[in-house]
Amino acid sequence: MRDWILPLLVGAATGVLSGFGVGGGTLLLVYMTAFAGVEQRLAQGINLLYFLPAGLMALPAHVKNGCIEKRVLLPAIGGGLVCAALSAWAASAMEVGLLRKCFGAFLIAVGGMELFGRSKGPEQGDSGGS
Amino acid sequence: MQGKKGRYLLAGGLAGIANGLFGGGGGSVLVPLLTRYCGLDQRRAFATSVAVILPLCALSVGIYLFRGGLDVMTALPYLIGGTAGGWAGGKWFKGVKILWLKRAFGLLLIYGGVRSFL
Numbered sequence: 001m002r003d004w005i006l007p008l009l010v011g012a013a014t015g016v017l018s019g020f021g022v023g024g025g026t027l028l029l030v031y032m033t034a035f036a037g038v039e040q041r042l043a044q045g046i047n048l049l050y051f052l053p054a055g056l057m058a059l060p061a062h063v064k065n066g067c068i069e070k071r072v073l074l075p076a077i078g079g080g081l082v083c084a085a086l087s088a089w090a091a092s093a094m095e096v097g098l099l100r101k102c103f104g105a106f107l108i109a110v111g112g113m114e115l116f117g118r119s120k121g122p123e124q125g126d127s128g129g130s
Numbered sequence: 131m132q133g134k135k136g137r138y139l140l141a142g143g144l145a146g147i148a149n150g151l152f153g154g155g156g157g158s159v160l161v162p163l164l165t166r167y168c169g170l171d172q173r174r175a176f177a178t179s180v181a182v183i184l185p186l187c188a189l190s191v192g193i194y195l196f197r198g199g200l201d202v203m204t205a206l207p208y209l210i211g212g213t214a215g216g217w218a219g220g221k222w223f224k225g226v227k228i229l230w231l232k233r234a235f236g237l238l239l240i241y242g243g244v245r246s247f248l
Contacts (some may be wrong), residue, residue, distance in 0.1 A: 004207045011211020017217015018212065020226065021176035021183075022161045023235050028208065030242030041198065044153025046205040048191035051154070053209055054216030055184045061220030067177030069170055075135045076142030076178075080156070080186045083143040087150030088190040093195035103152050104246025110158045111239030114232045117162065126135030 011050065019058030025051050025109065029103075043125070044091065054106045069095055137168050142182055149186045152196070156183045158239075177223070 007050050010031050032043035059114025063070055091099060149156035157179045164175035166220035194200060 005239070006159030007207035008211040011208035012215040012218075013211075014215075015212040015215015016219040016222070017215075017235075018157075019180070021179040021214040022157040022224055024212075024215070024219075025156070026158045027235065027238060029152065029154045029213075030238055030245075032208075032244040034242045038204065041194075042201055042204065045191065045194040045198070045200040046173075046208055047154040048149075048187045048194060049200065049205050050201075050208045051183065051187045051213040052191070053210035054219075055180050057213055057216035058180055058220030058223070059184065061223060062177035062180055064175065065224060067174050068181050069164075069174045069178045070162065071134075072138045072165070072168070072170070072178050073181060074136040076145070076160070076182045077185050079139035079141075079143035080146035080182060081189055082149040084186040084190045085146075085193060087147045088193035088195070089150070091151045091153070092194060099151075100246050104243045106148065106152060106155060107239045107243030107246065109243075110155065111243060113162060114158075114204075114239065115238030130154045 015050075015054045015057075018054040019061075021058075021062075024054065026107070030107065033100075033103075040096050040103065041091070134168065141168060145179075145182065146186050149183065150190045150193070153190065165206055173223075 014024040014028040017027060028050060029043055029047050032038040033040055141160055143154040145160040148159045160179040160182060163173045164170045164178065165172055
C-alpha cells in the first residue's frame with residue numbers, strides 16, 4: 001500500500017508545479033531516481049507520461065487566464081519537436097550510467113541557475129495590462 | 131520580428147533536448163529562456179511553457195514506448211497524483227508567489243544532481 005500512497009502524494013505535489021509550468025517534472029525525476037530507487041530510464045519514461053495528464057489538466061486554466069503567449073507556440077513547438085525526437089532516440093540508445101551522469105550535470109546546472117540566477121527584464125507581475 | 135521567431139525556435143529546441151534526453155526538465159530550461167532571452171514576463175512564460183512542453187512530451191513518450199516499453203503499473207500512481215496536482219496548479223496559478231518556490235527547488239535539484247554522480 002505504501003508503494004502506492006507515497007508516489008500518489010508526490011505526484012500530486014509535483015503536479016501542482018507542473019501545472020504552474022515549471023519544475024514539476026524535474027522534481028519528480030529527482031524523487032524517483034534519488035529517493036524511490038526507480039531506474040533512470042524508466043523514471044524518465046514515467047515522467048514523460050505523467051506530464052500528459054498533469055499539463056492537460058492545467059492548460060484550460062492558463063488559456064482562460066489569457067496567459068498563453070500564442071506567437072511563441074509555433075516556432076518553439078516546431079523546434080522542440082525536432083530536438084525532442086532526436087534526443088529521445090539518443091537517450092534510448094545511450095548507456096544508462098552515462099545518461100545518469102548527464103542528468104546529474106543538468107540538474108546541478110539548472111539548480112544553480114535557480115539559486116543564483118537573477119532574472120532581468122519584467123520581474124514577476126501579473127501579465128502586464130490585464 | 132524575424133529575430134524573435136528565431137529565439138523562440140532556439141528556446142523550444144533546447145527544451146526539446148532536455149525533454150527527450152532526460153524525460154523532463156523542459157520547463158526548467160524553457161521558462162528562464164523565455165524570460166531572459168525572449169523577454170516574456172514570468173507569468174506568461176510559465177503558462178506558455180505548459181503549452182509548449184505538452185506536445186514534446188507526447189512525442190518523446192511515444193519514442194520511449196516504441197524503443198523500450200514502459201512499466202505502466204509503476205507509472206500509474208504518479209499519473210493519478212499528477213492529474214489532480216495539475217488541475218490544482220492551473221486553478222491556483224493566479225494567486226501563487228513564485229519566488230520562494232525557486233529557492234527550495236534549486237536546492238533539491240542540486241541534491242539530486244550530486245546523488246546522480248555517487
